[in-house]
Amino acid sequence: MAGNSTHKLNLTLKVWRQKNKNDKGKMVEYKVVASPDMSFLEMLDVLNEDLLKKGEDPIAFDHDCREGICGMCSLYINGQPHGPKQTTTCQLHMRSFNDGDTVYIEPWRAKAFPVIKDLAVDRSAFDRIIQAGGYVSVNTGVTVDANEIPIPKDVAGESMDAATCIGCGACVASCKNASAMLFVSAKVAHLGLLPQGQAERYRRVQKMIAQMDAEGFGACTNTGACEAQCPKGISIKNIARMNRDYFVAKLTTEEAL
Amino acid sequence: MATATKTTNWLVDMLTSTLGRKLIMALTGIFLILFLVVHLLGNLQLLKDDGGVAFNRYADFMGHNPLIQAISIGNFFFILLHIVTSIMLTVRNRAARPVQYAYTQEGKSSAWSSRNMMLLGTIVLIFLVVHLQAFWAKSKFGGLSETSLDGKSVHNLYDATQVAFAENWIVAIYVLSMIGLAFHLFHGFKSSFQTLGLNHKKYSPFIHHVGVAFAVFIPAAYASIPVLMFLKQESMSLFALVGCFVLALVFSMVIKPKQELKKSEGGAG
Ligand code: HEM
Ligand code: SF4
Ligand code: FES
Numbered sequence: 001m002a003g004n005s006t007h008k009l010n011l012t013l014k015v016w017r018q019k020n021k022n023d024k025g026k027m028v029e030y031k032v033v034a035s036p037d038m039s040f041l042e043m044l045d046v047l048n049e050d051l052l053k054k055g056e057d058p059i060a061f062d063h064d065c066r067e068g069i070c071g072m073c074s075l076y077i078n079g080q081p082h083g084p085k086q087t088t089t090c091q092l093h094m095r096s097f098n099d100g101d102t103v104y105i106e107p108w109r110a111k112a113f114p115v116i117k118d119l120a121v122d123r124s125a126f127d128r129i130i131q132a133g134g135y136v137s138v139n140t141g142v143t144v145d146a147n148e149i150p151i152p153k154d155v156a157g158e159s160m161d162a163a164t165c166i167g168c169g170a171c172v173a174s175c176k177n178a179s180a181m182l183f184v185s186a187k188v189a190h191l192g193l194l195p196q197g198q199a200e201r202y203r204r205v206q207k208m209i210a211q212m213d214a215e216g217f218g219a220c221t222n223t224g225a226c227e228a229q230c231p232k233g234i235s236i237k238n239i240a241r242m243n244r245d246y247f248v249a250k251l252t253t254e255e256a257l
Numbered sequence: 258m259a260t261a262t263k264t265t266n267w268l269v270d271m272l273t274s275t276l277g278r279k280l281i282m283a284l285t286g287i288f289l290i291l292f293l294v295v296h297l298l299g300n301l302q303l304l305k306d307d308g309g310v311a312f313n314r315y316a317d318f319m320g321h322n323p324l325i326q327a328i329s330i331g332n333f334f335f336i337l338l339h340i341v342t343s344i345m346l347t348v349r350n351r352a353a354r355p356v357q358y359a360y361t362q363e364g365k366s367s368a369w370s371s372r373n374m375m376l377l378g379t380i381v382l383i384f385l386v387v388h389l390q391a392f393w394a395k396s397k398f399g400g401l402s403e404t405s406l407d408g409k410s411v412h413n414l415y416d417a418t419q420v421a422f423a424e425n426w427i428v429a430i431y432v433l434s435m436i437g438l439a440f441h442l443f444h445g446f447k448s449s450f451q452t453l454g455l456n457h458k459k460y461s462p463f464i465h466h467v468g469v470a471f472a473v474f475i476p477a478a479y480a481s482i483p484v485l486m487f488l489k490q491e492s493m494s495l496f497a498l499v500g501c502f503v504l505a506l507v508f509s510m511v512i513k514p515k516q517e518l519k520k521s522e523g524g525a526g
Contacts, residue, residue: 014359027359079362104360111353176363176372177350179275209276218353219275219346221371222448224515228366237456243276244454250271 005036009094012102013047015059018115021122025115027104036095040083041066041073043094044105060118066090068231071166074173075119076106081170081229088168088231108169110178112215123169125215126183133207134187136196149195162189164232171226171234177218182226184212185238192245202249206257209246275349278342283452285339286445292332293475303482304494309415313404317411320396340382347375370444380437387430391421422486431483435476442472465514474505 011032018025032050034043041063048058064072068091077083083092097103105119113121151159163186171182188205191197197204220239227236271277299319302312319325363372370377395401396412404413421427446468450456455464481497 016359076358076361079358079360080365106358106360109354109356109358111355174363174366176354176367178353179350181275209274210270213275216353217275218350219279220452221346221350221374222444222451223367223371225363225367236451240451240454240456242454243279243452246274246276247271247280247454250267250277 005095007036007099009034009036009097009099009101011043011097011100014102014104015119016106016115017059017118018107020117021114027106034094034097036093036097038094039066040075040077040089040092040094060116060120062120063090069166071168074108074121074169076104076108076173078104081108081173082168082231086229086231086233088166091231108173110169110172110217112178112180112217113169113172121169123167125217126167126169126180128215129180129184129208129211130187132211133200133204134191135200136191136194137200138196151195155193159190159193162186162193162234162238165190165230165234166232168231170229170231172217174225174229175218175220176223176225177221179220179226180212180215180217181220181239181242182230182234182236184208185236185242186234188242188245189238192241201245202253203255203257205242205245206249209242210257275346278346279452281338281342282346283449285335285342286449288332288335289339290442290446290449290471293479297475297478300479300482301494301498303415303418304485304491306491309404309413309419310406312415312418313406313411313413316396316414317406320412336385340378343375343378368444370440371448374441374444377437377441380434381441384430384434384437391427392417419486422483425487428483428487432480435480438479439472439476442475443469446471462514466509469512470505470509473508474501477501477504 011034013030013032014027015030016025017028030047032043032047034046038046041061044059044061051058062072062074064070066073068088071088073082073089075082075089077089077092082089084096085092107113107115107119108121108123110121112125113123116122165183165186167183169180169183172178172180175181188208191204192201222236222239224236227234272281299315300312302315303309305311392414395417396414401412401414401417403410404416405411422431447461447465450461450464455461478498478501481494481501485491485494485497
């Protein structure tokens with residue numbers, strides 16, 4: 001392939017190793033030689049090959065699409081979720097690092113995201129929040145014509161912006177309070193803005209926030225770290241919108257939940 | 258697995274949720290912000306070059322007017338509520354991350370003041386204790402000399418401030434505390450609007466700029482009182498206040514609101 005870099009990066013990795021959720025865990029140092037063209041996950045693949053050859057336990061980390069769309073990859077890299085660029089770890093490339101760098105790799109840290117093994121954490125708390133109300137109920141039947149329900153363009157646009165949230169959890173990882181507000185607000189905005197989402201709008205926001213609190217996420221101090229670290233650029237304007245919906249729901253609706 | 262607990266009362270439910278607690282923080286915070294304005298207006302009379310007549314008259318009025326007394330009880334209640342709620346939030350927020358990161362660069366994504374509201378609040382609290390026991394407790398429970406004013410005998414609170422602000426260490430505590438308050442307000446002012454759900458591109462930049470100006474002007478104006486009294490330069494008060502105002506305007510113009518983020522759409526880095 002033309003254009004591939006010939007120079008190599010000699011890196012020192014400090015990686016969190018933890019056998020299982022009950023293990024105490026510790027940082028372990030590894031040396032790896034990487035090409036600037038590799039993605040961060042490919043660099044870890046190279047290291048894992050090496051570990052397997054040596055008969056050692058490879059490092060567990062989450063990944064799936066490797067295209068920046070599924071939200072499965074995580075990793076707190078050098079003090080920032082998904083590393084130094086505002087993108088997912090699978091889309092982070094080794095060209096963002098320099099020869100001789102030391103790279104810290106840690107799992108998302110949150111009570112609600114317990115470590116399963118090494119760098120893989122259990123993010124099913126997000127699933128339970130979605131189950132609590134992050135959906136729109138529809139009747140089955142004939143397919144509805146496209147554009148049958150009028151939606152103003154800017155409303156559709158805002159909803160789409162919120163809908164780009166991939167549920168990665170970087171917002172929780174970056175927040176000093178391990179708060180899930182950005183994620184929950186993205187879901188609340190995505191559905192609550194659309195006409196189809198109106199029927200369940202006020203029930204949804206109350207249910208999802210109750211579940212979010214039950215999972216043990218922190219509260220919001222409005223530091224803005226989440227939106228700065230979100231690979232999809234979800235705005236904290238959504239958190240303000242969620243707060244509004246929640247207070248209106250509590251103060252004006254009669255439905256008992 | 259953890260499921261949401263059911264509470265019967267909606268109000269308890271709302272006010273004990275993370276969002277409800279933040280609502281309490283924002284509302285009490287805004288009340289305290291209003292209090293800061295009113296309290297400053299009164300205290301600026303200390304800088305009047307009249308030997309304390311205007312200030313003592315004001316202090317006597319504030320100490321005996323039943324409406325002011327009622328508001329002052331509300332004020333104590335709100336500050337207590339602000340503090341108690343801030344402790345409950347901090348405990349919850351700490352518990353939400355039981356294992357810390359070995360290496361973080363939080364400074365890259367958030368402002369220092371926003372991450373240290375408890376530290377800054379504690380500085381304000383320590384100041385409040387020092388300040389209240391020096392002036393408020395004395396005028397309530399005795400320890401002030403008397404002076405005659407408009408034909409009656411009133412507490413000479415002005416005299417007490419002069420004695421206190423002749424000590425350089427007291428003046429230093431006041432100035433340092435006001436720097437703490439400035440940072441608390443720098444984040445707190447705009448944060449309270451966000452908590453209340455008021456974030457819109459039409460007016461959020463305005464809230465930001467007013468907030469920065471407020472966070473600079475109010476603490477600076479407060480700090481100017483002990484400083485000018487220490488230096489015995491009360492006649493310079495108007496000049497000093499204009500200086501505070503200009504400083505506030507400069508900060509407000511220099512510190513820009515965070516840019517609206519552009520979507521990265523999963524682009525490679
Ligand atoms: C004149 C005194 C004070 C004023 C005007 C004030 C104002 C504010 C405002 C406006 C906020 C923002 C609320 C929000 O984010 O919605 C805030 C937050 C906060 N205040 Fe104060 N405050 C004062 C004193 C204190 C004291 C004495 C403490 C604690 C000892 C304190 C602790 C906090 C904490 C921890 C937060 C952040 C809570 C969070 O979002 O996690 N404050 N304050
Ligand atoms: S809001 Fe952003 S950071 Fe949080 S889960 Fe969604 S995509 Fe990830
Ligand atoms: S692996 Fe799917 S977003 Fe990174």
